[in-house]
Amino acid sequence: MRDVFIAGVGMTTFGKLVDKSLKDLGREAAWDAIEDSGIDPRRIGVAYVANTYGGLITGQESVRGQTILRECGISCIPIINVENACASGSTAFNQAWLAVASGQHDVALALGVEKLYCGDLSKTLAALATSADVMVEGQMGIVFAGIYAMRVREHMRKYGIARQQLAKITVKNHFNGSLNPKAQYRKPLSAEEVLSSRVIADPITLLMTAPVSDGAAATVLVAGSAAEFLSKPKVRVMASSLVSYNPMAGADGEKPTLTRAAEAAYGAASVGPEDIDIAELHDVVAPIEMLLWEQLLLCGPGESGKWVDEGVTELAGLLPTNTSGGLCSKGHPAAATGLAQVAEITWQLRGTAGARQVQDQPRIGLIENGGGNVANDTAAVAVHILGT
Amino acid sequence: MWQPLIRGSLTQPPDYRNAELLGSRCGQCDAVFFPFQPICFRCLTGEKIERIVLGKKGTLIDYVISTVAPPGFSVPHAQGVLELAGGVKILSLLEGADFELGMEMVLFLEIRGEAPGGTALVGFRFRPAEVRV
Numbered sequence: 001m002r003d004v005f006i007a008g009v010g011m012t013t014f015g016k017l018v019d020k021s022l023k024d025l026g027r028e029a030a031w032d033a034i035e036d037s038g039i040d041p042r043r044i045g046v047a048y049v050a051n052t053y054g055g056l057i058t059g060q061e062s063v064r065g066q067t068i069l070r071e072c073g074i075s076c077i078p079i080i081n082v083e084n085a086c087a088s089g090s091t092a093f094n095q096a097w098l099a100v101a102s103g104q105h106d107v108a109l110a111l112g113v114e115k116l117y118c119g120d121l122s123k124t125l126a127a128l129a130t131s132a133d134v135m136v137e138g139q140m141g142i143v144f145a146g147i148y149a150m151r152v153r154e155h156m157r158k159y160g161i162a163r164q165q166l167a168k169i170t171v172k173n174h175f176n177g178s179l180n181p182k183a184q185y186r187k188p189l190s191a192e193e194v195l196s197s198r199v200i201a202d203p204i205t206l207l208m209t210a211p212v213s214d215g216a217a218a219t220v221l222v223a224g225s226a227a228e229f230l231s232k233p234k235v236r237v238m239a240s241s242l243v244s245y246n247p248m249a250g251a252d253g254e255k256p257t258l259t260r261a262a263e264a265a266y267g268a269a270s271v272g273p274e275d276i277d278i279a280e281l282h283d284v285v286a287p288i289e290m291l292l293w294e295q296l297l298l299c300g301p302g303e304s305g306k307w308v309d310e311g312v313t314e315l316a317g318l319l320p321t322n323t324s325g326g327l328c329s330k331g332h333p334a335a336a337t338g339l340a341q342v343a344e345i346t347w348q349l350r351g352t353a354g355a356r357q358v359q360d361q362p363r364i365g366l367i368e369n370g371g372g373n374v375a376n377d378t379a380a381v382a383v384h385i386l387g388t
Numbered sequence: 389m390w391q392p393l394i395r396g397s398l399t400q401p402p403d404y405r406n407a408e409l410l411g412s413r414c415g416q417c418d419a420v421f422f423p424f425q426p427i428c429f430r431c432l433t434g435e436k437i438e439r440i441v442l443g444k445k446g447t448l449i450d451y452v453i454s455t456v457a458p459p460g461f462s463v464p465h466a467q468g469v470l471e472l473a474g475g476v477k478i479l480s481l482l483e484g485a486d487f488e489l490g491m492e493m494v495l496f497l498e499i500r501g502e503a504p505g506g507t508a509l510v511g512f513r514f515r516p517a518e519v520r521v
Contacts, residue, residue: 122459129458136423139394139500139511141461141481149452150469201454247421247429250469250477376469376479 001101003224006235006386008037009343014215014331015184016117022054026068026113029216029336033109037220038229044220045105047079048096050088050112050335052371056127057118068113082335085131085371086282087242088112089217089338090382094240096221097384101237106223112340113216114333124212131372131379145209147373148285149201155291156203158302163203165308167191170208170286170328172314177325179315179356182340184213184331208286213331217339219346233388235349238269238364240384247375258295258368258381265366265383266297273297276319276385277362278348280341282370283326289313292368293321296383315356323348323356338369338382349388363388393500393511396424399441404497404510409442411476422478444495446470446514449477451487470514483515492517 010032012025020028026049034041049065060067065079084091089112096110116124132138155161171191177183189207197207227234241264246257266272273296281292290304298319299307307313313321324330324344327337345365347353364387372379392398398407413420414428415436422442427434451468466482470493483496493514500511 126459136394136397137479138458140467140479141458141465142467142479143454143456143458143465145456146452146454146465146467149454150450150467153452154450199455201452201456247425248419251475376477 002103004097004100004221004237005224005227005230006219006237006342006346007039007222007227007230008033008035008220009218009346010036011182011217011336011340011343012215013182014213014333014336014340017214018117020214022051022058022060022064022068022113022115023071025115025214025216026111027072029113029218030069030072030109030111033218033220037222039107039220039222041074043107044074044077044109045107046077046096046099047074047109047111048082048092049079050082050092050110050338052083052085052088052114052131052334053116053127056130057115057123068111084380086332086334086337087369087371087380087382088335089340090367090369090384091242091338091380093219093338093342093384094242094382096219097237097240100221100223106226108221109218110221110339111216111218112336112338114335115214116212116333117214133374137373137376143201144284144373145201145204147376148288149204151291152203152285152287159305161290161305163195164191165305166203166208166287167194168308169289170194173283173286173322173326174329176315176323176356177329179354180325180330183325183329184211185325185329204285204287208328210284210327210332213333215331215333215336215340217336217343219339219342233350235346235386235388238271238385238387239265240382241265241268242380242382245374245377245379247377249377256295257377258292258370259297261381261383262296265385269385269387271364271385275364276366277360277364278323278345278358279319279321279366279368280324280344281321281326281368282337283322283328286326286328289321296366296368315358320358323353323358334371338367341367341369342384342386345386349386390499390508390510391503393509394423397422398510398512404499404508407497407510408444409472409495409512411440411442412437413440420474420476422476442472442474442476445517446472446478446493448487448489448491448493448514450489451482468514481513483513487516
């Protein structure tokens with residue numbers, strides 16, 4: 001497998017972008033990434049376009065990638081439509097990386113686009129519900145917010161975590177988002193505001209949850225042999241790992257699915273969790289970060305509470321997480337999220353993240369992006385490791 | 389005439405109210421799955437798959453009450469994780485308003501709709517085994 005570098009990244013602002021279509025969002029993000037890369041776009045050999053809910057929200061059920069890339073002027077090359085619920089963007093990244101690493105193409109585009117606002121919240125909620133098995137848990141009426149709330153509650157019981165600590169993580173993400181011009185919400189929040197907002201599923205309150213969002217993000221990947229012209233520091237894809245649900249994930253002695261994905265990534269990158277300087281994590285609800293830090297082996301079992309208290313993952317901490325604001329503050333246009341995480345880590349590793357730049361010149365960044373729910377486990381999870 | 393809303397989730401006695409949870413057990417590795425799963429996830433074969441009755445009782449090992457519910461369900465919306473005999477854990481909606489971890493729960497069956505042709509579709513929830521006063 002060849003070395004693969006990130007030549008360019010781009011993203012739209014995330015938010016309630018009612019005047020923008022999938023095509024508008026896709027064009028903006030794709031061309032931002034292409035221009036950032038400095039590569040002649042005619043050299044793009046393959047495009048992976050991620051979009052999760054376009055069929056239900058806009059009616060474009062089929063060939064979404066081709067219709068989105070049409071106004072980008074991109075045609076003729078292989079275009080693959082990618083869907084893996086909220087992990088669609090990371091799946092597109094993983095496949096684009098593989099296309100270049102395998103030697104099949106020298107330049108690949110990964111683009112994630114989502115529109116969730118459509119003027120009818122019940123239509124949006126019905127679309128989101130299709131990321132569970134519609135013949136099983138969907139028929140039971142299982143809600144995602146409930147699934148995450150139960151996981152957080154169990155963690156709280158097991159390790160004596162307090163509500164204030166859940167709020168602190170939420171405050172961290174919103175503070176970081178306030179420094180991110182692309183974020184949907186750019187207002188710092190206090191712990192009191194977080195805890196007093198509407199209860200969704202105790203202990204999760206409204207301000208702890210990721211919003212509904214529109215937006216797009218993209219990456220241009222290039223083979224090492226074509227990467228000499230890239231300015232320093234060059235960001236390399238050290239690993240990209242993708243796994244699926246484990247129906248036995250809840251059983252005693254069974255490794256969490258996220259740990260499986262992370263170990264594969266650490267192994268492929270020849271690094272350990274202690275080498276990670278910065279991480280973008282999939283905070284569907286901000287408090288879930290505690291479980292993510294542990295399952296990614298960044299901290300030990302039960303240490304996440306201490307990490308919150310000591311501010312380890314804050315912007316000025318030892319291992320900043322979600323410097324972008326995370327899903328809660330930056331927003332979560334499902335298929336765009338994975339690629340926005342790639343953009344954030346790339347900017348941080350390059351030293352161009354502006355007001356939210358982590359000062360200590362991070363060199364190795366980790367991205368975790370998960371989506372869907374099947375058999376009470378996340379349907380798809382990706383972990384990527386990028387390094388300079 | 390009735391059938392389970394979730395395929396492979398219930399036994400099918402003539403009266404739906406006598407139904408019990410149904411799963412599958414792989415004769416090769418002993419893994420149990422709910423609902424009935426035709427091919428074992430571990431062994432990747434269906435040769436030794438058997439139906440297994442999982443009963444009508446479970447212990448509540450986790451639960452949450454949510455203020456949001458999908459279309460067709462009302463709030464407050466209670467869901468939880470039940471541990472059935474043999475250690476199988478399943479997600480289920482809960483009936484009732486007062487829950488406690490470790491509570492004994494029993495299966496509650498209800499008609500949730502109709503298939504084309506008029507067959508009743510039967511779904512399930514769990515409710516506390518003892519009604520508390």
